[in-house]
Amino acid sequence: MTAKAHDRIVVESQKVGQPAREGKILEIIEASYGTRYRVAWDDGHESTFRPSGGTARIVPAAKVATRRK
DSSP states (O other), X not given: OOOXXXXXXXXXXXXXXXXXXXXXXXXXXXXXXXXXEEEEETTSOEEEEOOOTTSEEEEOHHHHHHHHO
């Protein structure tokens, strides 16, 4: 999964009926053990997130801007 700052990240819920968690990627943190993202979540919280395979998808910032017009 490749992402850039200002892209959106969408994390699907692991419980049926729960909404997906969404936020704006503020920073990409590269480390020897994997990539983490500093995310400003839509609920107002900020955290560092390290997704495992298939748990999240990235929406490029260009697509987000196009959808809002």
